[in-house]
Amino acid sequence: xxxxxxxxxxxxxxxxxxxxxxxxxxxxxxxxxxxxxxxxxxxxxxxxxxxxxxxxxxxxxxxxxxxxxxxxxxxxxxxxxxxxxxxxxxxxxxxxxxxxxxxxxxxxxxxxxxxxxxxxxxxxxxxxxxxxxxxxxxxxxxxxxxxxxxxxxxxxxxxxxxxxxxxxxxxxxxxxxxxxxxxxxxxxxxxxxxxxxxxxxxxxxxxxxxxxxxxxxxxxxxxxxxxxxxxxxxxxxxxxxxxxxxxxxxxxxxxxxxxxxxxxxxxxxxxxxx
Amino acid sequence: xxxxxxxxxxxxxxxxxxxxxxxxxxxxxxxxxxxxxxxxxxxxxxxxxxxxxxxxxxxxxxxxxxxxxxxxxxxxxxxxxxxxxxxxxxxxxxxxxxxxxxxxxxxxxxxxxxxxxxxxxxxxxxxxxxxxxxxxxxxxxxxxxxxxxxxxxxxxxxxxxxxxxxxxxxxxxxxxxxxxxxxxxxxxxxxxxxxxxxxxxxxxxxxxxxxxxxxxxxxxxxxxxxxxxxxxxxxxxxxxxxxxxxxxxxxxxxxxxxxxxxxxxxxxxxxxxx
Numbered sequence: 001x002x003x004x005x006x007x008x009x010x011x012x013x014x015x016x017x018x019x020x021x022x023x024x025x026x027x028x029x030x031x032x033x034x035x036x037x038x039x040x041x042x043x044x045x046x047x048x049x050x051x052x053x054x055x056x057x058x059x060x061x062x063x064x065x066x067x068x069x070x071x072x073x074x075x076x077x078x079x080x081x082x083x084x085x086x087x088x089x090x091x092x093x094x095x096x097x098x099x100x101x102x103x104x105x106x107x108x109x110x111x112x113x114x115x116x117x118x119x120x121x122x123x124x125x126x127x128x129x130x131x132x133x134x135x136x137x138x139x140x141x142x143x144x145x146x147x148x149x150x151x152x153x154x155x156x157x158x159x160x161x162x163x164x165x166x167x168x169x170x171x172x173x174x175x176x177x178x179x180x181x182x183x184x185x186x187x188x189x190x191x192x193x194x195x196x197x198x199x200x201x202x203x204x205x206x207x208x209x210x211x212x213x214x215x216x217x218x219x220x221x222x223x224x225x226x227x228x229x230x231x232x233x234x235x236x237x238x239x240x241x242x243x244x245x246x247x248x249x250x251x252x253x254x255x256x257x258x259x260x261x262x263x264x265x266x267x268x269x270x271x272x273x274x
Numbered sequence: 275x276x277x278x279x280x281x282x283x284x285x286x287x288x289x290x291x292x293x294x295x296x297x298x299x300x301x302x303x304x305x306x307x308x309x310x311x312x313x314x315x316x317x318x319x320x321x322x323x324x325x326x327x328x329x330x331x332x333x334x335x336x337x338x339x340x341x342x343x344x345x346x347x348x349x350x351x352x353x354x355x356x357x358x359x360x361x362x363x364x365x366x367x368x369x370x371x372x373x374x375x376x377x378x379x380x381x382x383x384x385x386x387x388x389x390x391x392x393x394x395x396x397x398x399x400x401x402x403x404x405x406x407x408x409x410x411x412x413x414x415x416x417x418x419x420x421x422x423x424x425x426x427x428x429x430x431x432x433x434x435x436x437x438x439x440x441x442x443x444x445x446x447x448x449x450x451x452x453x454x455x456x457x458x459x460x461x462x463x464x465x466x467x468x469x470x471x472x473x474x475x476x477x478x479x480x481x482x483x484x485x486x487x488x489x490x491x492x493x494x495x496x497x498x499x500x501x502x503x504x505x506x507x508x509x510x511x512x513x514x515x516x517x518x519x520x521x522x523x524x525x526x527x528x529x530x531x532x533x534x535x536x537x538x539x540x541x542x543x544x545x546x547x548x
Binding site for chain 1: 424457488501
């Protein structure tokens with residue numbers, strides 16, 4: 001089996017490493033693309049991050065992350081807009097292919113998820129002119145419904161695509177198998193994303209049975225129940241052939257292992273099961 | 275505020291009580307309806323359960339539960355069919371308004387969720403003649419997508435309604451707010467369920483932030499983020515005015531408290547926030 005093109009989301013190696021060490025390991029293992037998190041860029045400094053990316057001709061697939069739109073106050077909305085503006089500038093400096101948006105959940109003590117969803121649409125619309133002018137596409141990542149309250153109230157691919165159609169050019173979707181694998185409408189929604197030319201990223205990991213933590217118990221590809229190959233084929237049938245990006249949050253397992261073991265396992269598993 | 279008609283799912287009081295003690299408490303607190311679980315009926319014996327129900331003119335809203343259809347072998351499918359047949363007979367003996375189905379997840383080491391979903395449709399079709407002949411409607415309960423792998427691969431109300439339309443008469447849905455509150459299509463799906471006359475049950479509890487366990491950390495109404503009143507109004511607008519049934523799995527909180535405190539709190543909260 002040929003080596004597939006991979007991108008490493010640097011959350012995966014965050015148990016062991018920051019930005020620079022993770023990049024070194026990716027290069028040793030033939031991985032030409034990364035997606036860093038803003039705190040990792042901040043830790044090393046944006047200038048040094050840009051220098052490393054340029055020196056190694058790394059592809060920066062995405063910067064994680066902007067978002068967190070819903071808010072109870074105008075001041076907090078303004079703060080989010082400024083925060084998201086800085087994220088756009090950082091993504092542009094890194095020549096990132098997109099800025100990944102985790103849109104946020106219910107603000108404060110609100111129980112009004114419809115209102116939160118409106119705030120998401122308004123928030124993306126507000127940052128979109130800056131993103132377009134900077135040449136940074138915004139990738140809406142629908143998150144699993146178990147995060148609807150506290151992380152993201154965009155919870156299906158179809159819902160994210162509805163937003164894209166409302167918002168116009170410059171917005172697409174990040175499809176993470178962990179969030180969408182269960183969706184009975186997945187095949188149709190992926191095809192629709194392809195027709196609309198909105199697929200900006202394809203994230204992989206696995207769903208463990210049992211899952212012991214809602215946030216930090218994602219599995220290595222092959223250790224869970226997701227039919228990764230079938231979903232890759234759906235996404236390729238929809239016309240997207242970008243790298244599969246590995247994003248694993250695993251507090252009690254992979255984040256405790258040596259970074260090189262994690263990266264080596266990622267490469268093996270992608271070749272074996274993805 | 276008037277006392278709303280309530281049903282007590284006996285899972286809610288299962289930390290403290292079995293069938294008989296739970297019924298006594300419900301009667302003390304003016305709750306005229308229950309939904310027992312099969313293990314609770316087995317513990318007291320079906321004859322005694324039937325006697326208690328008749329003696330107190332209790333409404334048995336549903337029996338929990340049948341299902342678990344997907345399976346890798348014909349022998350296991352046959353066993354499930356027999357198990358579900360016994361559940362129908364028990365529901366009929368209790369004059370239950372429905373048998374609640376938790377349809378099952380991926381069988382064995384399968385990653386083929388589409389195939390599992392086919393097995394669910396076939397499994398319900400196989401038990402349906404017996405259910406119809408016994409006068410026991412089958413209530414498909416879509417479970418939250420976080421249970422797709424190991425408990426139920428029917429994960430949205432629309433998907434459950436599609437099944438109902440395929441299967442014909444004698445099948446409906448149990449709408450549990452915990453499983454569906456996040457769905458961006460909830461309003462439309464509830465209206466569709468009403469048009470199709472398929473709503474058999476309305477379960478309530480709350481979604482806690484944070485949620486510490488995928489299965490056993492449901493909240494008491496009012497302690498979480500679900501807009502229970504808004505969903506009740508959707509369901510009533512769809513033409514369903516049956517009791518709200520309280521079903522709380524709470525290993526580390528409500529299951530550790532005295533049963534009477536749980537029941538008293540349920541009544542107070544329903545009047546205050548539902």
